[in-house]
Amino acid sequence: MTRASVVGVGMTEFGVHEKRLAELFADAAFPAFDDAGITGDDVDAFYFGNAMSGLSENDTHLAPKIATHIGIPGVPCQRYEDACATSSNAFKNAVEAVEAGVHDVVLVGGVERCTPETGLDTPEMTRVFASASHREYEQPTGLTFPGVFALLTKRHMHEHGTTEEQLAEVAVKNHYHGSLNPRAHFGKETTVEEVLDGPVVADPFRLMDCCPFSDGASAAIVVSDDLADSYSDPVDVTGVGHGTDCVPISDKEQLSATQAARDAADEAYSQAGVSADEVDFVEVHDCFTGAEVLATEALGLFEDGEGGEAAAEGRTRVDGEVPVNPSGGLKAKGHPIGATGTAQITELVEQIRGEAGERQLDDAEVGLAHNLGGDSATTIVSVMEARA
Numbered sequence: 001m002t003r004a005s006v007v008g009v010g011m012t013e014f015g016v017h018e019k020r021l022a023e024l025f026a027d028a029a030f031p032a033f034d035d036a037g038i039t040g041d042d043v044d045a046f047y048f049g050n051a052m053s054g055l056s057e058n059d060t061h062l063a064p065k066i067a068t069h070i071g072i073p074g075v076p077c078q079r080y081e082d083a084c085a086t087s088s089n090a091f092k093n094a095v096e097a098v099e100a101g102v103h104d105v106v107l108v109g110g111v112e113r114c115t116p117e118t119g120l121d122t123p124e125m126t127r128v129f130a131s132a133s134h135r136e137y138e139q140p141t142g143l144t145f146p147g148v149f150a151l152l153t154k155r156h157m158h159e160h161g162t163t164e165e166q167l168a169e170v171a172v173k174n175h176y177h178g179s180l181n182p183r184a185h186f187g188k189e190t191t192v193e194e195v196l197d198g199p200v201v202a203d204p205f206r207l208m209d210c211c212p213f214s215d216g217a218s219a220a221i222v223v224s225d226d227l228a229d230s231y232s233d234p235v236d237v238t239g240v241g242h243g244t245d246c247v248p249i250s251d252k253e254q255l256s257a258t259q260a261a262r263d264a265a266d267e268a269y270s271q272a273g274v275s276a277d278e279v280d281f282v283e284v285h286d287c288f289t290g291a292e293v294l295a296t297e298a299l300g301l302f303e304d305g306e307g308g309e310a311a312a313e314g315r316t317r318v319d320g321e322v323p324v325n326p327s328g329g330l331k332a333k334g335h336p337i338g339a340t341g342t343a344q345i346t347e348l349v350e351q352i353r354g355e356a357g358e359r360q361l362d363d364a365e366v367g368l369a370h371n372l373g374g375d376s377a378t379t380i381v382s383v384m385e386a387r388a
């Protein structure tokens with residue numbers, strides 16, 4: 001069953017930008033308008049994602065500010081914050097709004113500036129990121145998110161025998177995919193040897209196991225199923241699942257399972273009426289190489305313990321059994337926090353339409369996006385399909 005449809009997408013390059021947030025978001029919103037064949041007058045509501053700017057740029061109450069800047073003042077607008085799952089949560093709410101008949105046309109998207117161009121260096125931005133960890137039990141210990149996902153990954157390695165070489169293969173694969181994506185932060189290929197030679201950030205992660213801080217914006221136009229056929233090239237949203245888990249990580253029942261992703265995937269598959277075997281490609285939240293391995297297993301693409309081996313065997317490459325992160329993922333495409341979720345939606349739409357250029361997949365009819373927030377305590381899984 002179609003819950004909603006996406007009829008337009010837009011996205012900036014991910015990397016380093018000097019533009020302020022409103023100008024940067026406009027560079028994604030206006031192409032989304034053009035792609036859908038609409039103007040700002042057609043937008044009924046604006047669901048906006050931004051996670052960090054209150055902390056990093058002293059800039060809050062952003063939704064009406066940005067709505068004014070892009071020419072849609074007066075429409076209902078709302079800012080969402082759910083750590084790295086920020087704009088996918090905005091997307092979920094946009095889907096629910098048009099499905100319920102509250103709005104017909106919703107602009108949804110996000111923007112973030114995380115690079116030193118904001119005036120914050122890497123240690124300070126790392127501190128800002130760590131605000132998503134538990135204030136009393138984790139932050140005082142100095143736990144950072146490389147450390148969080150290192151703990152999850154080390155447990156997976158202990159339970160299943162996943163190796164550092166397999167993690168490195170994830171980085172190599174995503175950098176290759178990123179080399180095919182002109183909007184990627186890092187479009188340079190690498191090798192397993194180069195990854196393993198990098199400095200340790202948080203064991204077992206080396207520098208190239210970690211995604212970059214990025215600036216960027218992304219946007220999508222979400223419309224009701226009833227209206228979708230009046231647009232030129234709609235892509236249907238058939239399932240959106242939302243799962244949560246415990247914070248802090250010490251309260252999680254099984255560190256390597258990322259339970260919120262499993263719950264969200266079950267919900268999304270059930271709504272869409274598909275199984276993992278029917279998904280043609282996925283965009284997953286690979287903030288670290290280990291996170292991609294955990295995600296592919298949580299989504300049911302591979303059995304528990306097989307995600308690392310599958311990556312090493314090439315089964316997740318663009319020409320493999322289940323292409324994972326054809327965009328390059330967070331690892332190579334980049335990770336501007338508030339923009340990441342709808343950037344994944346943009347990749348799904350472009351692949352399903354056949355508009356992904358050099359990285360275009362064959363027979364990309366059913367795509368899935370997996371976007372997590374914090375220590376995987378929030379995960380949103382979206383299934384999109386070619387319109388019948």
